[in-house]
Structures are given as C-alpha cells and as structure tokens.
Amino acid sequence: MITPDYFYAIVGGGLAGLQLAYSISNDVFFKGKKIVIIDPSDKSKNDKTWCFWENGKGNWDHLIHKSWSKAEFISSGAKETLNLEPYSYKMLRSLDFYRFIREKLEKSEHVTFAKDEIEKIDQVTRTAIGKKRNYTATHFFDSRPPEHYLKDTKSTKIFQHFKGWKIKTKNEKFDDRNFTMMDYRIKYQNSTSFTYVLPVSKNEALVEFTFFTPFTVEDDEYDKYLQRYISDILKIEDYKVIESEKGLIPMTDYSFHKQNTEYITKIGTAGGWVKASSGYSFKNTEKKIDLLIDNIKSGLVPSHKLQNKKFRKYDAIFLDVLEKRNDLGEEVFTKLYTKNTIQDIFRFLDEETKISEELKIMKSLFHPQFLKSFFKKI
Numbered sequence: 001m002i003t004p005d006y007f008y009a010i011v012g013g014g015l016a017g018l019q020l021a022y023s024i025s026n027d028v029f030f031k032g033k034k035i036v037i038i039d040p041s042d043k044s045k046n047d048k049t050w051c052f053w054e055n056g057k058g059n060w061d062h063l064i065h066k067s068w069s070k071a072e073f074i075s076s077g078a079k080e081t082l083n084l085e086p087y088s089y090k091m092l093r094s095l096d097f098y099r100f101i102r103e104k105l106e107k108s109e110h111v112t113f114a115k116d117e118i119e120k121i122d123q124v125t126r127t128a129i130g131k132k133r134n135y136t137a138t139h140f141f142d143s144r145p146p147e148h149y150l151k152d153t154k155s156t157k158i159f160q161h162f163k164g165w166k167i168k169t170k171n172e173k174f175d176d177r178n179f180t181m182m183d184y185r186i187k188y189q190n191s192t193s194f195t196y197v198l199p200v201s202k203n204e205a206l207v208e209f210t211f212f213t214p215f216t217v218e219d220d221e222y223d224k225y226l227q228r229y230i231s232d233i234l235k236i237e238d239y240k241v242i243e244s245e246k247g248l249i250p251m252t253d254y255s256f257h258k259q260n261t262e263y264i265t266k267i268g269t270a271g272g273w274v275k276a277s278s279g280y281s282f283k284n285t286e287k288k289i290d291l292l293i294d295n296i297k298s299g300l301v302p303s304h305k306l307q308n309k310k311f312r313k314y315d316a317i318f319l320d321v322l323e324k325r326n327d328l329g330e331e332v333f334t335k336l337y338t339k340n341t342i343q344d345i346f347r348f349l350d351e352e353t354k355i356s357e358e359l360k361i362m363k364s365l366f367h368p369q370f371l372k373s374f375f376k377k378i
Helices: 015-025 094-105 217-232 281-299 309-323 326-338 342-349 357-365 369-376
Strands: 004-012 036-039 049-055 064-070 070-074 079-083 087-093 111-115 116-120 125-132 133-142 159-171 178-183 193-201 204-213 239-252 262-264
Touching: 004 204, 015 036, 015 094, 015 133, 036 133, 049 094, 064 357, 070 326, 079 116, 079 326, 087 094, 087 204, 087 342, 094 111, 094 125, 111 125, 111 309, 116 133, 159 309, 178 217, 178 326, 193 217, 193 326, 204 326, 217 239, 309 326, 309 369, 326 342, 342 357
Parallel strands: 004 036, 004 133, 036 111, 070 178, 133 262
Antiparallel strands: 049 087, 064 087, 070 079, 116 125, 125 133, 159 204, 159 239, 178 193, 193 204
C-alpha cells in the first residue's frame, strides 16, 4: 500500500476537530504523526457562544469571557436562586477558542490546515475526497453528521433552536454576578420555550430565546419574543443590539455511534457527543476526547465505550416525553430545579451519579407521560 499523506485526517475544524487535534499534538505518544484538519471555513468569526458548568479550575479558564457562581430559574409558579458552588458557569466565545488553538497548532510542523470541503471518504483506498484535492490517511475523524439521520423514524428528535441578541444599555440594568438559566414567563404557545440571560457587565447581556421543540420557527418569531422579554420582563426600552447569534442543536437518541468503522470515527455532533437531554456539548466533547485518546493509547478502536448505554436510555425517555407532550416542558423543568440541588442536577447531566441518585431525580420529575415513554424506549 502507498504511504498515506497523513496519519490522521480530521474532517471538520470546529469544536470537536480542534479539541482533538490539540490533544493529539500535546501528547508525546503521537509525536511525529502528521495530521490534517480539513474545513471549508477558516473560523475567523465568532459564530457561537459555548457555556458549560465546571467544578473548580478547567483547561480553558484563560479563555473564559465571563463566569458566574449564581443562577436563577424562573417559571410561572416558582423562582429559585441557585448557588452553584463549587461549580461555576463559564462562557466561552468560539472565536477566542478558534484563534488560540489554531495559533498553537500552526506552530507545529506536523499539523496542516486545509481549507476544503470533503464530499466522501473512500474506506477501501482510505481517501477523503475533497472539492479541491484528495487526502489519504490511516484513520479519519469525521464530524459530518449522516445526511439521513433527520429522516430516521426509529429515533426521537427534539431541536434546541435559539436566537440571541447581545444588547448594550445606556444605563446599568444588569446584575452581572448571576445569570438566568431558564425564564418561562414568556413562552411560545404550548411549547418548551424560555429565555436565557447572560449578563457580561452591568450594561451588556446576551439575551436568548430558546426552544426545545420537535419543530422550528421563522426568524421573526425569535425577534418578537426577544423584544417582548426585553421590554416586558427586563423593563428596558433604550438599548442597542451589538451582536446577534442563531443556532440549531439536534437533541436526539439517534445511534450516531453505529456509523463508526475500522477506519472512520465519528466525532462531535456526528458522534453523538451532544448531550441529548440538554444540548450541551463543550465539556461532553472534552470528556469524549480524553476517552478516545486513552483508547488509542491502549490499542483499542478510538470509539470503544464512548457511549454510556444507561444514560442514553435516560436521555431517550426524556426526549420522548418532550416530543409527545412538548407543553410539559415548563412543569418538568420546574420540578427538576425545585426538588433537586443544582449540584445533583449537574452531576446527573455529567453522567457522574449513582443509581440511587438517578432514581431520586427521576421520581422528582414524575408525570404519567414518563411511564409511557419509559415502556416505549426500554
């Protein structure tokens, strides 16, 4: 066989691709192995904001834009102030992340960036076929989701879709010591929808209207609810929109991991690395990459036991509830935040709890629809 151009080809230079390349380049086990990162974009824009909770110090603290140790949960029947310690909730702008990792990797003689779009990976010849050129490698890490997963009838799909405005006010209007995790006082009819507020200073905040729904909406719907929230809830009339972001994150129990093969490992969203019940991906990606690296160093296939079957079932049940009864979202989340500590919630979502703790959380959420979804998914 002809010697491949690269040892590893990473298809996609976003969160998962860059974190993986950075981890490989910093590990002496992989010293001398050539890597190519292929993406049609040079990632020169702040295209998203990642937020995540973390216990203590983390690997990306030097890039954190803002962090909070307190949060609020607000629904029509409850208001909870949540003391997160020893956790903190951290905000990271994607552009800061892209710039930092690319600057580090560009200094390595073993890492190459290719601005190209991959159309197909031929496993027989181990070739990624791009629009500009082809790339051969011993193994491919592919962040492209399969085209057919949205049409799969066996899996449940909820979309976390949102639009956010970063607004600047003339006067000090925000308490930047805490953020709003969920506020259900204004919501789209019969749906799981809420507002999320991240104050970065006393006169600047990112305000996002977010849906967890099996459907999507037109752009003007987000605008309408953002305007209502800012005027009716925040009581702000004089403000400027200085940035805007929009996103759609699949929350699904689709078996992405079944797309892995001997020469291709799916990563990121395509690998099922987005936590299906919450839509959070940043810390989940970091954990998956640590496991993946350990697998390679232990002589195992990269995707070995990356999926926790028990928590995949929990996620599947929760998603089925939201798909069948999307109007229940406010009630379910109110129970979650008022009957459990935020620390237990974080540990549950991080898949770090014991069975007894998981049963306690599930009992707190009880609704007849959970039983129906349990028997359907189990």
